[in-house]
Amino acid sequence: MEQILVGAAATGLLGMYFNAKTQLSEDLRLLSATNKVSRAMANAEKLGKMSLFHVLEDNVRRTPSAPFLFYAENGHSETYQETYHNVCRMASFFVSKGVQSRDIVAVAYTNKPAFIHIWLSLNALGAVPAFVNYNLSGDPLLHCLKVSKASLFIVDDDLVHNVYPSKNKIDEMGFDTVFFDDRQLEAIGRLESKRPDCDNLKNNFATTSCIFYTSGTTGFPKPAPFALWRWYGAGIATGTYLKMTPRDRFYTCMPLYHGTGSSCFIMCIFQGACFCLGHKFSVSRFWDEVRRSKATFINYVGETLRYLMTAPPSPKDRDHLVHTAYGNGLRPDVWEAFRDRFGIANILEFYGASEAMATMLNYNRGSLGVGSIGRYGLLQRFLTRKDLLAIRVDNATEQEIRNPKTGFCEVVGTDEPGELLMRIPDPILFAGYYNNPAASKKKTIENVLKKGDLYFRSGDLMRYDSDGWWYFVDRLGDTFRWRSENVSTTEVAGALSLYPAVADVAVYGVSLPRHDGRAGCAAIVTQTDTGLDMAALACFAKHSLPKYAVPLFLRLMEELPKTENNKPVKVQLKKEGVEPGKVNQLHTIYWLKGGVTAGNEYVRFTEADWKDLESGIVKL
Incomplete structure (x- = not known):
């Protein structure tokens, strides 16, 4: 009898594990x-x-x-x-x-x-x-x-x-x-x-x-x-x-x-x-x-x-x-x-999105799946294997990367960021933008897996793991390249938000004279009546992020520009960059002078510092 109960318990545990693994x-x-x-x-x-x-x-x-x-x-x-x-x-x-x-x-x-x-x-x-x-x-x-x-x-x-x-x-x-x-x-x-x-x-x-x-x-x-x-x-x-x-x-x-x-x-x-x-x-x-x-x-x-x-x-x-x-x-x-x-x-x-073909869901009731925007179990992954996928893109041009032999898109593997695509099985299902065929066409891509197929371009970089959990990485165009590495603004913002004195943060890439790629800049709102220890923040960022992802610049603001749905708007911030004459005078710019390795604290970024970058005296 005891053996039967032990066997039943083991079977039950195995079934629970199988269900948790396959969903x-x-x-x-x-x-x-x-x-x-x-x-x-x-x-x-x-x-x-x-x-x-x-x-x-x-x-x-x-x-x-x-x-x-x-x-x-x-x-x-x-x-x-x-x-x-x-x-x-x-x-x-x-x-x-x-x-x-x-x-x-x-x-x-x-x-x-x-x-x-x-x-x-x-x-x-x-x-x-x-x-x-x-x-x-x-x-x-x-x-x-x-x-x-x-x-x-x-x-x-x-x-x-x-x-x-x-x-x-x-x-x-x-x-x-x-x-x-x-x-x-x-x-x-x-x-x-x-x-x-x-x-x-x-x-x-x-x-x-x-x-x-x-x-x-x-x-x-x-x-x-x-x-x-x-x-x-x-x-x-x-x-x-x-x-x-x-x-x-x-x-x-x-x-x-x-x-x-x-x-x-x-x-x-x-x-x-x-x-x-x-x-x-x-x-x-x-x-x-x-x-x-x-x-x-x-x-x-x-x-x-x-x-x-x-x-x-x-x-x-x-x-x-x-x-x-x-x-x-x-x-x-x-x-x-x-x-x-x-x-x-x-x-x-x-x-999801107003123009999208599907919605991804994560019905979360515990620690498993925290941070995920949706999960497809074993059965769903099989049924939707051609309906939902992520492809490799060039972050600089935002264009898809195609296989030189087949001409079709390259689908990413597990834990590799790629642009999320959703298959359009029938063009009647994709309404696009009202009376704007040119803008609608930009949201679609053809010949992804085979000749004649049609997909919706989300414009979002996603990754998925071996258990079918999907995670948002960044908005295509927000991810920037620095020192030959792709930097996810979402991941950097998530790390900096854990610093106690940071109330709100938005991260973006800025162009610098005589430098390739974009350097990281974090627009930060501090907690009320809380000072920001620039040395401690620099130490925190260096310990929390890979070297290439540590923001070289900070922009202190009283409030971040947001959409009505509380999402940061970074277009103007990216446009202004860190050039002192272009940035709102009420916002102070700080930087790790000399780069991540040389700088141990964020210090004021001045007009003279900008000229040193322009002349090539300072290389980051």
Whole structure:
């Protein structure tokens, strides 16, 4: 009997090891969730009910009195049925403005319930909202309106200060601009709740549900159509994989004009859960709003969770109902510290983009996989071996490296950085950029593994290990070359962020006279009222990083330029470099004088030092 028990225990342990190694159970769970998407889309298209409005209607039929929308700013709440009537009234307003199926309507709106009403009502009519970044004004705003090809512009009254200075130019472009102030919203609220004529929309999986804009860090934002199949995938597959139920409540304060925040709403409407909306991210208000929302899920982007960690510890840190944090851009050094402090069991880190063909997921519940943006187990790796891969690229030119004999791309091996590619099985699935075929073409690459194949270029350097874990290395173009070595800005920033006096950091390469490649520069924000010991920081950097990756320069700043999703914007920093006359006089530049070996502390970098580099007196 004892031998049987020992044998059973050994078999059980072996099975656990096999499952942990192959991730078979996770692969099967993900496949099951993905298959649900295919069935749901086929059924919706067959019934002529393929729209987000029809998904809302299905919920109203099943659970009309279930909570659907909670606005943490003022406690406003709506059931599925109440939202349905608000959407129908909003649709009546758009009908009165002449909106028809396939029309595009530009929308600049902050996080408010009306954002959801506008989106669903336009989809009910077969129309498409183009969600403009509400922080934009002037030329970037005018550009977004022009390329949208819309004629109606809906504006949150809180944004008058951004829009009104350009109002005359917007009028000249032929736009009918409607400001949604209290008076306008009250008038819409008095309209009849009449069901829109939405049964002959002729939608299919590739129909555009909305248009997002890229962040515009390297130029004006580009409009990226978001097809219904993407939302069905997020709402059904990701929601199911996250184990969401109608009892869950999902809180986000990330802007809804971006896909990450909107995906939280999508999961709620497909899973019959409650969507809890914060107006704007605030460290001081975040947990109070989460508690007020009774949220079980929270959403993060970029540095959001690190900012929450900067708040002083509180006895209320674990006073919440949250069991899962969902988002992207979580730094490895914050990952477990955040989980331990706030007692959140699950972290779902994902990787995706508005133009991408797929989403990678890492449903993390322990130390295994911390820092990874997704994992493909043994089964998934076999099934997607041609769908998801990384290829060798030239970091200087950002072009692919092809085999001189075959002409095809060279796929990287394990633990080797390469640009992530996603196969485009059918061109209809890749929407690219709206009305911009040239920019769309730049995001694709042909003849990767065989003649005639087509892939989406992510522009991101990734690596994967032998167990199928994928890790973000750097943005292509951010990685720079110094002393014949490739330097990952992400890895350098991660190392420097562990230094106690560093509150925020962004790393980039700068050009120097009479030197090949780019030297590393770290823009640093220090902790409040904390001085920076330049000798200690230099010692820390040298012990934490390979010699070639130690930043030669520091730029001290009060605040880093960020996108609205808390991601560093480095374009201007790279452009200015370290030349004293080009850098903002409020920012002090320091350097390891004479190079990493010679310099034992960071000292002020002066005009005279720059001239020594120009003349060739100093070589690094």
